[in-house]
Amino acid sequence: MSGLLIKGALIYGEGEPVDVFVTDGEIRQIGTDLGIVDAEIIEANGQILLPGFVDLHTHLREPGREDTETIETGSAAAALGGYTAVFAMANTNPVADSVVVTDHVWRRGQEVGLVDVFPVGAVTVGLEGKQLAEMGTMAAGAGAVRMFSDDGHCVYDPLIMRRALEYANSLGVLIAQHAEEPRLTKGAVAHEGPNAARLGLAGWPRAAEESIVARDALLARDANARVHICHASTAGTVELVKWAKSQGISITAEVTPHHLLLDDSRLETYDAVNKVNPPLREASDAQALRRALAEGVIDCVATDHAPHAEQDKCCEFSAARPGMLGLETALSIVVETMVRPGLLDWRGVAKVMSENPARIVGLDDHGRPLEVGEPANLTLVDPDATWTVRATELASISNNTPFEAMTFPAKVTATVLRGRVTAREGRAVGTRAEV
Numbered sequence: 001m002s003g004l005l006i007k008g009a010l011i012y013g014e015g016e017p018v019d020v021f022v023t024d025g026e027i028r029q030i031g032t033d034l035g036i037v038d039a040e041i042i043e044a045n046g047q048i049l050l051p052g053f054v055d056l057h058t059h060l061r062e063p064g065r066e067d068t069e070t071i072e073t074g075s076a077a078a079a080l081g082g083y084t085a086v087f088a089m090a091n092t093n094p095v096a097d098s099v100v101v102t103d104h105v106w107r108r109g110q111e112v113g114l115v116d117v118f119p120v121g122a123v124t125v126g127l128e129g130k131q132l133a134e135m136g137t138m139a140a141g142a143g144a145v146r147m148f149s150d151d152g153h154c155v156y157d158p159l160i161m162r163r164a165l166e167y168a169n170s171l172g173v174l175i176a177q178h179a180e181e182p183r184l185t186k187g188a189v190a191h192e193g194p195n196a197a198r199l200g201l202a203g204w205p206r207a208a209e210e211s212i213v214a215r216d217a218l219l220a221r222d223a224n225a226r227v228h229i230c231h232a233s234t235a236g237t238v239e240l241v242k243w244a245k246s247q248g249i250s251i252t253a254e255v256t257p258h259h260l261l262l263d264d265s266r267l268e269t270y271d272a273v274n275k276v277n278p279p280l281r282e283a284s285d286a287q288a289l290r291r292a293l294a295e296g297v298i299d300c301v302a303t304d305h306a307p308h309a310e311q312d313k314c315c316e317f318s319a320a321r322p323g324m325l326g327l328e329t330a331l332s333i334v335v336e337t338m339v340r341p342g343l344l345d346w347r348g349v350a351k352v353m354s355e356n357p358a359r360i361v362g363l364d365d366h367g368r369p370l371e372v373g374e375p376a377n378l379t380l381v382d383p384d385a386t387w388t389v390r391a392t393e394l395a396s397i398s399n400n401t402p403f404e405a406m407t408f409p410a411k412v413t414a415t416v417l418r419g420r421v422t423a424r425e426g427r428a429v430g431t432r433a434e435v
């Protein structure tokens with residue numbers, strides 16, 4: 001068989017169903033009665049065709065914690081979630097602060113072949129915030145690192161951050177900041193507010209995030225550099241990003257599905273599956289984040305997929321590691337929080353999950369328009385499906401989803417990477433690795 005024929009898809013959920021013929025990694029024909037006889041066929045039956053999703057914030061845990069996720073299992077989770085590109089954060093062990101690690105991540109991702117795994121390089125050596133890592137070498141390596149972040153840690157020293165922005169500017173790469181003033185979050189495990197106070201949990205104030213967002217916007221302005229804000233979690237961050245954009249500062253921001261859907265009322269049970277960094281905030285913050293995503297103040301959705309072992313989650317709240325699974329539930333939560341309430345249409349979903357993240361990191365073969373001649377990185381979504389999350393059925397090795405037993409709308413039914421089907425009907429399918 002040569003090529004792939006997706007029959008009867010609604011492109012961006014618009015117009016009448018059409019057939020899409022893909023071969024040699026590209027979209028070759030779009031129309032009806034294409035006369036293709038020799039191709040693998042996907043019957044879309046009116047499902048929605050979108051560009052493959054791009055995740056700017058994924059933790060794959062390889063190297064170092066392969067007991068919780070590997071590049072292979074994380075790639076499977078990504079493909080099942082509709083992703084064709086993910087950015088693997090640098091807080092591995094060893095840290096991705098050298099070209100040895102970033103090249104390994106890139107090569108292993110290509111070997112698995114389910115999704116393009118782009119390595120994120122550390123901003124500072126060992127994520128320690130003291131000395132800049134060799135960003136130039138990583139950018140020039142096989143992994144061609146285009147995004148740098150100490151995520152998990154904040155680049156808290158303003159002088160180091162300023163130098164990082166200047167250096168990134170000269171290299172044409174992006175700095176993504178985990179905005180958390182560490183002096184305000186010592187020992188903090190939950191959003192600082194009435195709920196944490198009542199439950200006796202040490203509070204992580206909004207100002208810890210917002211003060212860094214404000215500072216970094218100003219540093220980016222002066223360095224004439226771009227800065228990206230990881231996992232925006234507060235209404236105040238939304239206001240600051242809006243202000244910075246109004247000043248012409250090159251700032252972009254992401255929001256996670258869990259910050260769009262959940263709030264700190266979930267802490268009641270002391271179940272550490274709800275512990276995440278930044279913490280789940282209040283319902284009013286979630287509302288502000290949804291509005292900001294709809295209005296384009298927040299540019300994109302990023303999962304912050306953060307797998308953790310059972311022993312690191314099923315323990316006392318304060319001792320548990322922060323982080324939640326996200327890759328396989330992201331689209332459904334975006335549909336639940338944004339599409340269902342009328343805040344985004346499907347073209348909007350394509351923007352925030354594919355086009356905008358690809359643009360932020362300057363990818364030219366992901367997040368492209370669904371047109372003839374474009375790379376065939378595609379996601380097919382059944383908007384009428386409903387499904388119930390079962391951690392044990394997810395492809396991730398870890399089980400730390402806060403959405404266990406919740407029922408959501410919409411399901412990714414197929415994902416296509418450069419013309420090759422990588423996920424179909426709930427199974428990851430690779431020519432190079434069967435997962």
Ligand code: NCD
Pocket residue numbers: 059091151152153178275276277278304306307321322323324
């Ligand atoms: C992330 C992790 O586990 O690596 N945890 C989290 O709570 N988000 C780190 C991070 O994204 O800050």
Ligand code: ZN
Pocket residue numbers: 151152153178230231277278
């Ligand atoms: Zn982070």
